Amino acid sequence: IGLFGAAAAWVGASEKTLKRLGDSDYEKIYLYPNSHAGYYPGARPIAMKVLFRKSDGRFLGAQALGEDGVDKRISALAMALQMGATIHDLEEAELCYAPQFGSAKDPVNFAGMVAADILCGDMPLTHWDAADNAFLLDVREPGELAVESVPGVLNIPLGQLRARLDELPRDREILVICRSGQRAYYATRALVQHGFTARTLAGGMLSRFHTRLLAN
Template sequence: MKKIVIIGAVGGGATAAGQIRFYDPKAHIVVFDRDSTMSYAACGTPYVIGDVIEDERSLIMADPEQFKTKRDIDVKLRHEVLKIERETKTVHVRNIETGELFEEPYDVLILAPGGSAIVPDISELNSSKTFTLRSYGDMQKIDQFIKSERPKSCVVSGGGFIGLEMAENLKNLGLDVSLVHKSPTIMSILDTDISLIIEKELSLHGVKLITGTAIEKTEGKSIKLENGIVLQADFIIMSIGLKPNTELAENAGLNIGETGGIRTNEFMQTNDPFIYAIGDASENFDMVTGDPKRVPLASPAHRQAFIAARHLMGDKIAKKGLLGTSVLKVFSLTAAMTGLNEKAITDKKLDFATVVHTGNSNAGYYPEHSKITLKVHYDPRTRKILGAQCIGGKGVDKRIDVLVTAIYAGLTVDDLQALELCYAPPYSSPKDPINMIGYKAITEK
């Protein structure tokens, strides 16, 4: 009977455990995690804080008792793996509650350690009430602080996914929100023109946006920025980025890639064939360019868990790369993207052309419709799609989903005009924006 030890019990780790049990009813599976909560929907945490999701327990998909009763999987929370002994195939574990130290043998080890919020070295930051949002416990601390202390204002540092979602939810709670972002525009994964539309939306809803600077020093509720501006806020949300938790892997001699993640092959194996790495801390490769890539999002983690589980069963399903497909809600806007943005294409010195179409999400004569802008980058020689972005009201996500499928299938930008997509006035137009991109690309040859 094969023994599989998994480090990490959230998205990737919990999914891997469940997948392995589904395919192998006899495997001995043990899961360790430092946290006190497992298998929770981390993406929902800003919406619990914003009271959009009323029951925080609804984010928890499973608990150790359920995993043991229904799947015969041992999940040990509040247990930290301190060391991996590759020669003897054991891990050294500490029970955080009792301090007990013990060793756990494995036949196969799966690393799903996730990542940690980056907190920069800011002068006197400890004097201010500062939070990060990377775990269920972090969410509870922020939520309890807001409910008990009744703060009136907040500074959100970082204009990525978490920063924008927190800015929206805190603003909807009635707080004065200032969003500080070091780069000239927010959401660096988007092209500048798309990011500027989001910035306008933030302004329309009363979020004070300050770009091109960062927090330099704090003194209680006084927050000084590098450009000299001083803000007053009751607390700070620090959301400037994620550092993959790779220390355990590094100390075990596993290869770390140029993105900072644990380097894996197409089957999620590390340079040790008995050790796999999945989720936020793993490095794969870009589907478009083949270059190293790390995407700390839920969907890739679940797919990686499936690939690792199947490989363990002898079924070699290769990972075909990462696109970084993502979607974001900011008040009345939705923004989504997949593949390479303009900066990435330019940095890689790739030839490209761009088609942009602005139109209605569905029939303009139908009462409920909205404007959307769809932007597609493609190789002018091969006509293959390099990346796409969409922003507007309803229907943004479905357009990007179609383009993800097109990239995966190897379709060209010209093929888009031929796709027979769903049409009825509440949902689209006879010539969908996807089709229009294809028609426009043909005329630009």
């Protein structure tokens, strides 16, 4: 559907439907890939929510919002759903590519890669509804916090993290935030390798806003 100059589309099960059916065997991810290669002019972000089975990785549904490329991605995901695809199939999908039309790792591939990292345990994940009273680490740059921040968060930019590990608690789980999730993933991996208990906050600061739009 058209939505104030953007497009919104969805396919398959929504989280609201799964909850209504009493189905808890699913995980959700939020991601914000560009509509085409970022170095080519005119790339626009696509906000995506993707649902998949925790037990076997089967793709369950997706929602997307953006100014460009939404229809193409949801069409590809609709075919994947019809074929009973798993997130590994999304990860390996061979899709048309040229920099003005897509990326070497298409948003469909990117969704599969992120979900696969979660299934294999390489990306411990949590969501904003679990962030209350948690220890929050924001790995964005100070200038980004001046635009939007979370009260009570500890800010250690990603590039400084390894040198400032002594500022972090080892007796509490650390939830890691960045803008969209990528830097938080790198930080979470580093923290786990140094013996901390840490999880990436899915979708970062962007998902604080977009979860209200992609809440179903």
